[in-house]
Amino acid sequence: MSLYDLTSFLRLSAVINYNLSASSLSRHNVLRLILEGKRLHPDYQKDLDQKGIVMEALNYLFSAYRQKRRRLGPMAVLHPLRATALFTRALDEVTLVDVLSILFHDVPEDIHPGDFDNVVWRKMEEQIFSLFERLDAQDEQTLLTCLDSLTKREGESYFHYIWRLLETTEHSSNAIQIKLADRLDNTLDMRIDLRDPLDDIDFYHIIFQILFEGWHQIYKPETIHPPTASINGSKRLYQLFKNVVLLSLVRKKGVGDSTAAIQHLIQTIAKASLKEAQRIFVHLIGYHYTDIKLQRKLLLDVMDYCHSGKTCFITAPDNNQMIDGLFLNTFGVLSDQKRTQQLDILYQNKPLMLQAAIAFIVLFSHFLNDPHFFVGGINADGVSAEVCMETQIENH
Secondary structure, eight states, X not given: OOTTOHHXXXXXXXXXXXXXXXXXXXXXXXXXXXXXXXXXXXXXXXXXXXXXXXXXHHHHHHHHXXXXXXXXXXXXXXXXXXXHHHHHHHXXXXXXXXXXXXXXXXXXXXXXXGGSOHHHHHHHHHHHHHHHHTSOHHHHHHHHHHHHHHSOOTTOOHHHHHHHHHHHTTTOOHHHHHHHHHHHHHHHTTOOOSSOTTTTOOHHXXXXXXXXXXXSOXXXXXXXXXXXXXXXXXXXXXXXXXXXXXXXXXXXXXXXXXXXXXXXXXXXXXXXXXXXXXXXXXXXXIIIOOOHHHHHHHHHHHHHHHHTTGGGBOOOOBTTBXXXXXXXXXXXXXXXXXXXXXXXXXXXXXXXXXXXXXXXXXXXXXXXXXXXXXXXXXXXXXXXXXXXXXXXXXXX
């Protein structure tokens, strides 16, 4: 399975969901799916014992998440299971602590006593205590430390959270790899589709036709406009921005090439993000911004913008370029309420969304082609417009 491939991801989700929905829940099948045949220990008996601990962890997750849903509607427990599956496929070897860490990575944020009646909560506590009793002291401490690093604290911005994670795990790659796998799952989990909208489409041929051939609408979708989902185009663009933040801070901290798994996951997130930006673009030109002359003008404008190198840095608003200031004033806003308002405004501005999609394609191409690339102006405190732009572009 190509980890960035949406069709493979949808198939993985469907198979896990099928087993979760069975009248007799098959924990064994779920375990096989998420570990993909990997051993947790070279010794046969110890491997069986450790997989038994993972089965206990699955029991806990099924109880804890049974009433919770993802934003698009599927069962929330799919996320830790899929993220674990993506994580194990990115590594040659995995350990028990690795698997437990990613299975439980959202538990401190998601699971609270007030969500359950007292009897159910006490049973869940007994489950988790029983699980921890089967771990040796060192594994238990490693697991707790990793989960603490991975947990976003109340009032903490995404920027500060990622930077704290990188600082606290500077000499341990486990939590960073888990966070990357978590973001990969979140990137792919933005659509409820029967198949990838990019299937049977040559994106770059469409771009070529718009620029050089077209005098009529180039791309015409085969289906009517799908119902509006809870994650619309502007919210998908914001998720791509979060990927830019994560990859930039990982590269800026200097841990982007610390392990083969981190390198692989960075490349995979960049590929998945690039593909998602392409889906957003073809959706917009297919349903919302269909005039070929206007499409061509927007493409030429954003091409000049990208050639200037300004996609490599956070920019301030500029009356001459509508895309300037987008990261600063929309995606990078620290207030959740204000950001939601800005994303709603962006959703009404289809030309800007088109240009943003192209800019993201260029950005993630940079991440793929340059192992040292990161976006200037992204730091632990948030985003800030870069000064002395010409000098910084030259030195980047």
